[in-house]
Amino acid sequence: MATPAGPAARRREPGARGRLRVADRVYARIAARAAREALADAWSGRAERGGPPKVSVAAPGSTVTVRVAVDLPFPADFAALARAVRERIVAQVGGLTGTRVAEVVVVVERLVTGGAA
Structure with a gap:
């Protein structure tokens, strides 16, 4: 009996199909959004707000290191x-992303004074 030659016959295990490479800018955007979300409650009800987080990442191999500067x-x-x-x-x-985060460095760039709105 012949072996099926359709797409199902060519499927391989996930590890044998190839690799996934996530660009550094993708890690940076995810990290920036996460930082904004984490600080949202601290900024709510305030007249003045800080600027957006500044993020840089290094992804050597299977881990990522994140540096985030926040107000x-x-x-x-x-x-x-x-x-x-x-x-x-x-x-x-x-x-x-499924990537392990080896380190997150949080740098406080500026303190914003100002009471509730």
Whole structure:
């Protein structure tokens, strides 16, 4: 009996089909959005807001390292906000790309004063 020659016969296991290469700019966009989402509650109800996060990434091999520079409201719990940013970036980048995040460096660029709106 002949072997089927259709598309189903040519399917291989996922690891044998090839590789996926995610561009650094994709990691950066995911990380920037995650940082904005993590800080959204801290900025809500404030008259003045900080600028968008500035993100740079390095993806050597199967891991990614993220550096994100953010503006934070003052006064605030900076350690808690930085932790929230790190956790959100790790979850979003890992969840959407399947890439392990080796390190997230959060740099506070500016403190923005100003009370509630």
